[in-house]
Amino acid sequence: MGRLVPAVVRAFDILELFLDGGGALSAPDIVRRLELPRTTVHELVNTLVARAYLVPVSDQPGHYRLGVRAYQLGSRYAEQLDLAAEGQQVARSVAETCDETVHVAILEDTDVIYVAKVDSTHAVRMVSAAGRRLPAHCTAVGKMLLASLPDEELTERIPDGTKLVAMTPNSLTDPATLRSALAGIRERGLAVEESESNPDVSCVAAPVRDRSGRVVAALSIAVPMIRWSEERRTGLEPLVERGAARLSERLGHRGVS
Known part of the structure; x- marks a missing residue:
């Protein structure tokens, strides 16, 4: 310099x-x-x-x-910020730290779309791709994003009586049960999925905010069940929070919302 x-x-x-x-x-x-x-x-x-x-x-x-x-x-x-490009850089940094698969996703209606992804180097890892769409209620990133919605908007997207699709036996299919889970996620600021979208994978996710403080994406770490444990989840939570905060900062967010 x-x-x-x-x-x-x-x-x-x-x-x-x-x-x-x-x-x-x-x-x-x-x-x-x-x-x-x-x-x-x-x-x-x-x-x-x-x-x-x-x-x-x-x-x-x-x-x-x-x-x-x-x-x-x-x-x-x-104006020049690109969530996908910024997300890819942060996801790569997080993946290098934990050597697990890292995703950044956005919410579209009741689905999530992965906009960035970095793979683990392990032979056994989550198989996915940027651009993939999944039901939000089955994923950690999706539940994090749904939890960020106002109650009225959440009800509009997922009305009472809606039968939610099940991707695995662990998927939440009842809107009332989902809302209860989302309330806990909103309070904690973290979402966890245990074999709800894939029977062999669990994830932990944190919110990504833009410069106005609005949640615009979520960042997650996905771990195969053979490496998943309560201890592993606890160890990954601070990492996913820091990664999401870093991406939020790159999108212009400052402080706590």
């Missing part, structure tokens, strides 16, 4: 103070938090205001908030 330009670094330090969502900042706030000279802060703030990265707050003299140029850059960045 080449030499960093101190003035540019400090300008970005000022802008990044606004990432915590605290609202407007004054020049003394910036001096205190960054431990910079007042003259330096004054010059940097004036430059950022002139370039529309900061704007003065009309009803708070001496305070500043992010300007339209920061929004424009963020919007352009969001």
Whole structure:
């Protein structure tokens, strides 16, 4: 890496103070938090205001908030994001850590569609493919995504009395039983599937959020039953949470929702 330009670094330090969502900042706030000279802060703030990265707050003299140029850059960045491409990169990183198959999936009506997948290197592993569609209620990613829906929308998609398809004897086929399971998933923030879509595979999944905090996908780790255990599940849960959080961050999400 080449030499960093101190003035540019400090300008970005000022802008990044606004990432915590605290609202407007004054020049003394910036001096205190960054431990910079007042003259330096004054010059940097004036430059950022002139370039529309900061704007003065009309009803708070001496305070500043992010300007339209920061929004424009963020919007352009969001436009170029590709869930499948970002998901593939994160899935590869997670798979390298646990050496199990990792999926990223989205919800379409009552099905999930896998948009990214990285295989385990084990001879015995889950066989699937990006683009595959499965009933959401039979999968960990699908249950995670269904659990993120408002109750009214969930009822619209899966009305009472619906007979849900069974892929294995462990599949949930009753909407009331499914809703009870989804309530627990919503509370935990994790979903587990034990041989519900494939008798030989179990999975654990976590939600992926976009920059607005909305759940837009789920990331899962799939493990053949010969390697599955309560201990294995417990060990994988923090990994799948970190992977989903990493993908969420790459999609622009910050903080806890």
